Amino acid sequence: MEAIRWDGKALELIDQRVLPTEERWLRLEHVDDVAGAIRDMVVRGAPAIGITAAYGLVLAERNGVARADASERLLAARPTAVNLRWALERMADIADLEAEAKAIHAEDIELNRAIGRHGAPLLEGKVITICNTGSLATGGHGTALGMVRSALEAGKRLHLYALETRPYLQGARLTTFECIKDNIPCTLITDSMAGALLQKGDIQAVVVGCDRVAANGDTANKIGTYALSVLAKHHGVPVYVGMPTSTLDRRCPTGADIVIEQRNPDEVTHLKGVQIAPDGTPVWNPAFDVTPAELISGWVTEHGVWKTPFPSE
Numbered sequence: 001m002e003a004i005r006w007d008g009k010a011l012e013l014i015d016q017r018v019l020p021t022e023e024r025w026l027r028l029e030h031v032d033d034v035a036g037a038i039r040d041m042v043v044r045g046a047p048a049i050g051i052t053a054a055y056g057l058v059l060a061e062r063n064g065v066a067r068a069d070a071s072e073r074l075l076a077a078r079p080t081a082v083n084l085r086w087a088l089e090r091m092a093d094i095a096d097l098e099a100e101a102k103a104i105h106a107e108d109i110e111l112n113r114a115i116g117r118h119g120a121p122l123l124e125g126k127v128i129t130i131c132n133t134g135s136l137a138t139g140g141h142g143t144a145l146g147m148v149r150s151a152l153e154a155g156k157r158l159h160l161y162a163l164e165t166r167p168y169l170q171g172a173r174l175t176t177f178e179c180i181k182d183n184i185p186c187t188l189i190t191d192s193m194a195g196a197l198l199q200k201g202d203i204q205a206v207v208v209g210c211d212r213v214a215a216n217g218d219t220a221n222k223i224g225t226y227a228l229s230v231l232a233k234h235h236g237v238p239v240y241v242g243m244p245t246s247t248l249d250r251r252c253p254t255g256a257d258i259v260i261e262q263r264n265p266d267e268v269t270h271l272k273g274v275q276i277a278p279d280g281t282p283v284w285n286p287a288f289d290v291t292p293a294e295l296i297s298g299w300v301t302e303h304g305v306w307k308t309p310f311p312s313e
Contacts (some may be wrong), residue, residue, distance in 0.1 A: 045137020050083030108139030116150030133209035143242030217293030218255025
């Protein structure tokens with residue numbers, strides 16, 4: 001699968017807001033359209049956001065928008081995913097923006113493959129995941145879901161349990177969509193079923209992605225990851241994070257320093273446009289939570305499986 005296309009003139013993104021019932025591609029030709037697509041979740045997943053932002057700078061240059069101004073617009077779209085800042089900083093002093101954006105895109109696919117190779121030996125039997133960490137969230141193949149893909153390609157027998165991932169339902173809408181498309185054995189469960197499933201005693205691992213990892217290993221990922229990791233720890237099940245090293249923020253000492261994005265209350269009070277809570281209901285809707293490093297068994301990078309303390313730069 002692919003979620004991002006560049007034809008030399010415009011950026012095309014699959015609109016993840018309408019999946020799985022509709023496969024609609026949007027064509028973007030201005031940096032403000034790209035920033036809006038990032039902000040409004042047309043594209044999501046830290047690596048995919050970074051790639052999209054890189055192409056956004058290309059469009060900005062072609063439309064006469066100053067690079068610094070364009071970077072500010074893009075950076076403001078989503079504050080938690082560090083790949084966004086990483087990509088913009090990498091592009092800051094580059095003469096040929098298009099070539100660099102294409103390189104970022106291609107490199108992401110290769111490093112996802114490397115994460116898959118390093119992560120595949122860790123997986124066996126039944127595995128739980130949360131949110132979407134596959135081709136839709138990256139340049140291709142995926143991080144945590146890429147590990148599952150690679151394990152299956154290596155001939156392992158795996159079955160993936162995908163948490164629905166309320167309130168935005170990335171697991172229900174996107175992960176199952178990818179699994180069905182690519183013949184990955186998968187069962188959908190609600191978020192509240194994870195504990196009961198782990199209690200059965202036949203889950204071998206939890207695999208998750210990350211949007212920002214602090215220098216000490218504290219990991220920000222989709223809301224619900226912390227609760228899933230606590231449950232896994234209680235039941236003696238290892239938790240592995242698929243982590244491109246571009247997601248490691250060495251300038252961020254601990255998880256307490258990670259800015260957590262707050263989303264629109266309507267995502268909680270409405271489901272597919274249908275109101276499910278009374279008018280005026282107060283809502284707390286953080287997009288991410290932080291899992292302490294001590295709950296994580298390993299960070300699977302393109303360079304291998306890391307433990308804390310992480311290798312120096």
